[in-house]
Amino acid sequence: MSVVPMTTTPIEIEPPVSLWRDAWHRLRRNKLAVFGLIVVVILAFAAIFGPYLTPYDFLSQDLNSRNIAPSLSHLFGTDDLGRDVFSRVVYGTRTAFLVAIVVTFIAVLIGVTLGALAGFFGGWLDRIVMWLTDMTMSIPNLLLVVVINASLKSPITSWMEGRYLATLNPIYRETIWVDFLLVFGSMALISWPPYARLVRAQVLSIRSRPYITAAQALGLTNRIILMRYVVPNALGPLIVAVSAGLGTAMVLESAFSFLGVGVNPPTPSWGNMISDGLRVWQHYPHLLAAPAAVLGLASVAFSFLGDGLNDALNPRGAK
Amino acid sequence: MMMAKPIRPEPPAKTGERLLDVKGLTIEIETRNGPATIVDGIDLHVDKGETLGIVGESGCGKSLTMLSMMRLLPNKIKVTKGEANFAGRDLQKMSNSELRKVRGGEVGFIFQDPMTSLNPVMRIGQQLAEPLIYHRGMSKAEARKRAGELLRLVGIPGAEDRLDAYPHELSGGMRQRVMIAIGLACNPQLLIADEPTTALDVTIQAQIVDLVKDLRDKLGMSVVWITHDLALIAGLVDRINVLYAGTVVEDAPVDALFANPSHPYTQGLLASIPKLSDERSTRLSSIGGTPPEPGRRPKGCPFAPRCPLAETICHERVPALEGLSHGGAHRVACFVAQRKLEAA
Ligand SMILES: Nc1ncnc2c1ncn2[C@@H]1O[C@H](COP(=O)(O)OP(=O)(O)OP(=O)(O)O)[C@@H](O)[C@H]1O
Ligand code: SF4
Ligand SMILES: [Mg+2]
Numbered sequence: 214m215s216v217v218p219m220t221t222t223p224i225e226i227e228p229p230v231s232l233w234r235d236a237w238h239r240l241r242r243n244k245l246a247v248f249g250l251i252v253v254v255i256l257a258f259a260a261i262f263g264p265y266l267t268p269y270d271f272l273s274q275d276l277n278s279r280n281i282a283p284s285l286s287h288l289f290g291t292d293d294l295g296r297d298v299f300s301r302v303v304y305g306t307r308t309a310f311l312v313a314i315v316v317t318f319i320a321v322l323i324g325v326t327l328g329a330l331a332g333f334f335g336g337w338l339d340r341i342v343m344w345l346t347d348m349t350m351s352i353p354n355l356l357l358v359v360v361i362n363a364s365l366k367s368p369i370t371s372w373m374e375g376r377y378l379a380t381l382n383p384i385y386r387e388t389i390w391v392d393f394l395l396v397f398g399s400m401a402l403i404s405w406p407p408y409a410r411l412v413r414a415q416v417l418s419i420r421s422r423p424y425i426t427a428a429q430a431l432g433l434t435n436r437i438i439l440m441r442y443v444v445p446n447a448l449g450p451l452i453v454a455v456s457a458g459l460g461t462a463m464v465l466e467s468a469f470s471f472l473g474v475g476v477n478p479p480t481p482s483w484g485n486m487i488s489d490g491l492r493v494w495q496h497y498p499h500l501l502a503a504p505a506a507v508l509g510l511a512s513v514a515f516s517f518l519g520d521g522l523n524d525a526l527n528p529r530g531a532k
Numbered sequence: 533m534m535m536a537k538p539i540r541p542e543p544p545a546k547t548g549e550r551l552l553d554v555k556g557l558t559i560e561i562e563t564r565n566g567p568a569t570i571v572d573g574i575d576l577h578v579d580k581g582e583t584l585g586i587v588g589e590s591g592c593g594k595s596l597t598m599l600s601m602m603r604l605l606p607n608k609i610k611v612t613k614g615e616a617n618f619a620g621r622d623l624q625k626m627s628n629s630e631l632r633k634v635r636g637g638e639v640g641f642i643f644q645d646p647m648t649s650l651n652p653v654m655r656i657g658q659q660l661a662e663p664l665i666y667h668r669g670m671s672k673a674e675a676r677k678r679a680g681e682l683l684r685l686v687g688i689p690g691a692e693d694r695l696d697a698y699p700h701e702l703s704g705g706m707r708q709r710v711m712i713a714i715g716l717a718c719n720p721q722l723l724i725a726d727e728p729t730t731a732l733d734v735t736i737q738a739q740i741v742d743l744v745k746d747l748r749d750k751l752g753m754s755v756v757w758i759t760h761d762l763a764l765i766a767g768l769v770d771r772i773n774v775l776y777a778g779t780v781v782e783d784a785p786v787d788a789l790f791a792n793p794s795h796p797y798t799q800g801l802l803a804s805i806p807k808l809s810d811e812r813s814t815r816l817s818s819i820g821g822t823p824p825e826p827g828r829r830p831k832g833c834p835f836a837p838r839c840p841l842a843e844t845i846c847h848e849r850v851p852a853l854e855g856l857s858h859g860g861a862h863r864v865a866c867f868v869a870q871r872k873l874e875a876a
Contacts, residue, residue, distance in 0.1 A: 421606070423649040429604055430643075431663045431714070432635035441662070445653045527653075 236525040246521020252514035260310040263303035270300065283499050293493070298503050301481040305504060308482040309511065312397065313462040317455060319401035324408025325451070331409070332416030342413070346406040354403045355468060361399040362474040366391070396476055400465055404458065411454055415447040422446075449526035453519050460515025467508055483508045550617070551722055551754050552578040552601075557614035559593065559600050559778070561826055568827030571597055571778035572834075573614065575853065578722065583748060583755040585765045585786070587801065588775030589823055594758045595644065597778075598724050602635055619721070637667040640715035642725040646707035646732075650699040656683075656710050657695030660717055667718045682713040687743060705736040712744065719751060726758045741768050762801060766790065771861075774798045777823050777834040780853055784862040794856060794869040796839050833866070841868045 240246050292298055331342035349357075369391055377385035419425065420443075428438045463483070470476065470484025471491075483504040490501030559571035571593040578584045586594050599605050601616040601623055616623045618634060626634075635641075643649035651659055660682055661675035670678065676695065683691035686709040699707055708728060715723055725744065729737040745768050748755050757765055762772070772789045774782040774797065782795040793799045800819035821838040830836055836846040845867055853865040856873050864870065 423643055423645055424651045426599070426604055427641065427643050427649045427711075427714075428651070428662075430602060430635055430641040431666075432632040432637055433662060433666060434632065437662070437666070441654065442651050446651070449653070 240525040249514040249517030267300035320404035323405040328409035328412030332413040457519035460512040585769035593778040640720035
């Protein structure tokens, strides 16, 4: 019943390839992105299984072999308590991923929710969200964190100690999770605005793109339009931002540690290892070099991967 | 001189059968100062097999009229009155699921800007296949085959190889052809082309016009072609409606319009068609002033503030669109033009 004349020669029919598979092909051709991906995968593996595979326990001290330079028995040497630095760096990977994932997750959750609401409803809601965003971004991040930590950490800790003495309830004895809560919380609190801005801008602009009207004019259902037109166009930049954001969160944790508000020892984090190492680096450079190199590698890997995803998910920019 | 008004029968339809019949469609936009009228009770019709050209300055409501018929208006803009009947059914009243069958299935759209009207992250083969799968229930493989045929139909070289291209990999002219192919995908009865050539250079414009003419004759559909450019569509359309500030001010068979433009605005439009040159900047130079903004429409004839012939009555009453000649097929909304005819 087609009015259009049929062709005489048969056409080779290949199934349409999805955007995602395309993106994967383009990603694989990008050497830096592949490097980033490999490093990220190795680090993720180390974060999950590393602590079970390392030759030493990250806490076990050996006071007879303190501050040893890297050797075959201690790949990254030992620290001033005779702990194996390699095992601590590997455990630090777990801390880094934990911090990065939790912080980014909270930040993305806040950012996407606020950004989408602002972009979709506009009006006063938009103005409030944008005001909040600008406010948060205009305060120097580290200052905000130090203030939060300083003003909340000791009151909460001493309140808990008081409660413990009064009630002997073990809930109040362990204060490490307060550390984590404060570190994660305050990092998330300063990390959400870029996500909010990004998502708001995405929703705003995609909603009024002519290709959305064109898709409606084709009679497609809202579900198809959402899944095939809005989401793929909005998701790319968010994925890219999240990938880069994971690396940024790891660096941020180190900066916090350096200021004394990061994850506290004895839990190893690259940040607290770096700030400890900084004090003695003239004598024992390996104590600084090992965690700093791994942090640098991780941060570069995430950013290469982010850039690669950006190109891969955006066919316009691909060459 | 007191004559009975001439008898004004309905204009004879080309095939006698109305495909699209818009009556008294009014579109308002919400502004800070309350609702403002953009399109004021417009009447339009297209017969089966007919090609209608719609011309008018930028901002006179051409796109919004077409979008509103298909209920595709942006949030703040609403249809407040009127009906839009397609094949005898009022598009304004039908259910969403019925409407979706008409959209794309029976009425194809070609949009103004080929650069932004295609989904940038979807291969063009898939964008062509989407309506075929949805409206015609084709399998993916069938839809892909048909997509290849459509690209060949609109004259894209190496059609089948282009199915896997993304929009950014094609030139503007090629993208516009893809848009046309998408509009035609389901063999619609009506094709609405909203300035499909403005973004293109002159030789490609002419190619696109020829292409649509060809396809129309081959597929036997009706076409509504919107443009600022009267000269471009002279050879394509059967009839022209001249729009001004959201109303039809003149409706005439294409030859009659060029031979005997009767509304002062139409005369201005024709006078400003540059002769043998592409100087588009001279367009409308012979008509001073600008169209009324929404919400500041004059009380009488909307063209009165710019009209060289305006009289007292023009500022007080709105002229109706009434027949002049050709058995009423040529209609004009102007007191002066109608009086001239009666005097003749
Ligand atoms: N999304 C929108 N929001 C607010 N006003 C709009 C919107 N779209 C159109 N308008 C207004 O409605 C009026 C008619 O617009 P429309 O797009 O129908 O004009 P047009 O005749 O198609 O012009 P053009 O030739 O430039 O495409 C214009 O005055 C325009 O300012
Ligand atoms: S009705 Fe009057 S103002 Fe309007 S176009 Fe005719 S002459 Fe001009
Ligand atoms: Mg328009």
